[in-house]
Amino acid sequence: MSTALDVVAGALILAGCLLTLFSGIGLVRFPDVLSRMHAATKPQTLGLLCVVAGAAVRLHRSVDVWMLLLVAAFQLVTAPVSGHLVARMAYRTRHVRTDLLVADELRPALLDAPDGAAVRRRPARTPERGTRRGR
Template identity: 60%
Template sequence: MIDVAAGFFLLAGALLALAASIALVRFPDVFSRMHAATKPQTLGLLCILVGLALRLQSVGAITTIVLIIAFQLLTAPVASHMVGRASHRIGLLDESRLSRNDLDD
């Protein structure tokens, strides 16, 4: 039963990572791509790591996986925020695609 759950998480994570990579190529602007790079990619990695933890079931591996998850959850939102701020500052924002701009002066 654990192998089935691990396989499910591994497959779900791989599909989320695939969806994120397709979205990075197909989305038109920086902000849409930034969303695709953080949300499904992070969830895909977490699913893969949970599947790996279920499959390995050793204390050392699970400790390492928990550290990887914590590092990913701490760095992905910060990196996405910095990319968004930098792209807004240099003028990559397409006003016609927004319904509201809270950063407008």
């Protein structure tokens, strides 16, 4: 029975390592930011989940499994959100190759922005009256 669990754990860890490797290759090879964000989040997250599952099968102690579940939950929450935010900022600062987009649903929102601005600009800070700079 122990050898069957070792084979399953090894297969999961190997699959996770391959997915993470393909994610790294995608980061180097893909042409634009949006494709790279896809490669950075999807296969990398699934790869880490496979490695965590393989480690949980191999370790199978209560304390270890709970710690691995926390790692998996943290990864599921942070990686897609951070990838989305980086891709959104890349689009708003016009670092996206629009010739590779199939549908551009955010373009009308950019065109309606004042002065065609992609990024919301903060108003210039003026010194308050009565301060040393304001005099």
